[in-house]
Amino acid sequence: MSSEQIKVLLAEDQGMMRGALALLLGLEDDIEIVAQVGNGDEIVPTALEKRPDVALLDIELPGRSGLDAAADLRSRLPGCRVLILTTFGRPGYLRRAMEAGASGFLVKDGPVEDLAAAIRRVLAGERVIDPALAAAALSAGPNPLTQRERDVLTAAVDGATVADIAARVHLSPATVRNYLSAAIGKTQTRNRMEAVRAARQNGWL
Amino acid sequence: MSSEQIKVLLAEDQGMMRGALALLLGLEDDIEIVAQVGNGDEIVPTALEKRPDVALLDIELPGRSGLDAAADLRSRLPGCRVLILTTFGRPGYLRRAMEAGASGFLVKDGPVEDLAAAIRRVLAGERVIDPALAAAALSAGPNPLTQRERDVLTAAVDGATVADIAARVHLSPATVRNYLSAAIGKTQTRNRMEAVRAARQNGWL
DNA sequence: GGCCACCCGTGACATTTGTCTTCACACACC
DNA sequence: GGTGTGTGAAGACAAATGTCACGGGTGGCC
Incomplete structure (x- = not known):
């Protein structure tokens, strides 16, 4: 059966x-x-x-x-x-x-x-x-990114500008840049694109 | 048989x-x-x-x-x-x-x-x-990108800086920026990342 | 030869991006 | 109460990026 x-x-x-x-x-x-x-x-x-x-x-x-x-x-x-x-x-x-x-x-x-x-x-x-x-x-250790840093990074994947991201996440452009900078620092990369790549690679998004 | x-x-x-x-x-x-x-x-x-x-x-x-x-x-x-x-x-x-x-x-x-x-x-x-x-x-029409524009775009996929790309393709940084600008124009996008996305989407790389 | 497309490069310029410092608020933990 | 972390924001500054105008060179095509 x-x-x-x-x-x-x-x-x-x-x-x-x-x-x-x-x-x-x-x-x-x-x-x-x-x-x-x-x-x-x-x-x-x-x-x-x-x-x-x-x-x-x-x-x-x-x-x-x-x-x-x-x-x-x-x-x-x-x-x-x-x-x-x-x-x-x-x-x-x-x-x-x-x-x-x-x-x-x-x-x-x-x-x-x-x-x-x-x-x-x-x-x-x-x-x-x-x-x-x-x-x-x-x-690889645990995910070092905070919730907001992940949000901002995921909103940046397709090449959106700071203004675009700010609109999507409902944050000030200045704040978005701060989070992006933090994410770049934590991923030890040089710009958004590399940060996105690194975060993706590690499954942090 | x-x-x-x-x-x-x-x-x-x-x-x-x-x-x-x-x-x-x-x-x-x-x-x-x-x-x-x-x-x-x-x-x-x-x-x-x-x-x-x-x-x-x-x-x-x-x-x-x-x-x-x-x-x-x-x-x-x-x-x-x-x-x-x-x-x-x-x-x-x-x-x-x-x-x-x-x-x-x-x-x-x-x-x-x-x-x-x-x-x-x-x-x-x-x-x-x-x-x-x-x-x-x-x-969709044919691929509008020239050989060099494709080279430069493909070298830019992983978030490389202008200097990185220039080194990879053996070109002057200034020239690289010109080709990137041309590619951005032809793909009707706003920056490298969007240009890379668009070109990928269309199978132009 | 003239025209055109592509290649390679420079310099100038405005904009965008990334970094740093500083502030304020909330919340958790000791 | 103090400390630390996450969130949100601003301003100032240097660096990177994107645009434009302008050169010169090659090679194909009419």
Whole structure:
């Protein structure tokens, strides 16, 4: 019966990747994909309806971030384990995933065979994390940026001017420059652009 | 015999995507994956050795770009059709793919089922292009940036200062600023960062 | 030859950006 | 109560950036 099968929810925005993973996992005898979503906002509602055993979540999604959804999911559906599957292993992503209550963290670089294995291990109560990535996350230290510094930096990603950022965050232009300067200092970079890069790299945004 | 099968070379950097696509295509009766590479530099040598009927190439790859490799492949192994498979459908990418002699252009957003179908159609001599994307490519017009403007912009992507860029491209700082100004003008943006974004968006880099 | 586009460079100028100092308020912690 | 941190803001200053006008050089095209 289906009670023997591991019910999996799959959240991934790239259609081809989502379809490929769904087909592959579907080939496994003990795994059943009960839902596929391509949007972060659909994760929690769909999970509440389908009640999967494992949620396989991408981080960068249209709508809500997979990390946000993960935290929500943990409290609303505690029986469901969360397995984060992401393109690049940013140390800060791993950290935030753990804080959000994720049971595992996989990078898309690895072999596909790992995926089904990880799902089974996660369901068995194990934590699945790439050892090298875990080391990097620990050595990188915690996020040094304050909330406001993050806000201002994220508003600066697309090349917005100080005035643009100030309007978006509802702050004085002078204040925005102060925060930008602080962020540049903390990231040990020379300008916004480098600060944004560094913060992104570390998963601090 | 294997002479009935379509021999496919797969170039894709994300391990999980590569593995998933290889497995899926391998399930098709008439398709055989004869080679998988994760690096742009390996495409042409591997193709010359394995002589595939179709090369399925990602664009953004470590080493050489899939578009560069495509052009090379067309002249060195004319019997091999090229099918570009990319994350995002930038109009300029499509244009360059066509100029490089590609027979098809697929975006990873689409359903997996399209992939095998596209391979068969390409082998039959058809061109496979998303109609909406083709329209966008035509309406976007050709790349307005000169070689030098592209060089300078690409050197500016990571937040480098004028001095950094000048050193990288071996130009005077003053000249660099002139080219940046020209690129900003042509992209109708307000600063480097926006210019880089716009140029990237259009596939002009 | 003239025209045009691209290349490379300079100098001047206004604007933007980044840094620093200083102020005030709130809140938490000891 | 004192100390520290985060938030919000201003002013002054140096450095970086973007714009413009202006040179000179090459090479293709009519």
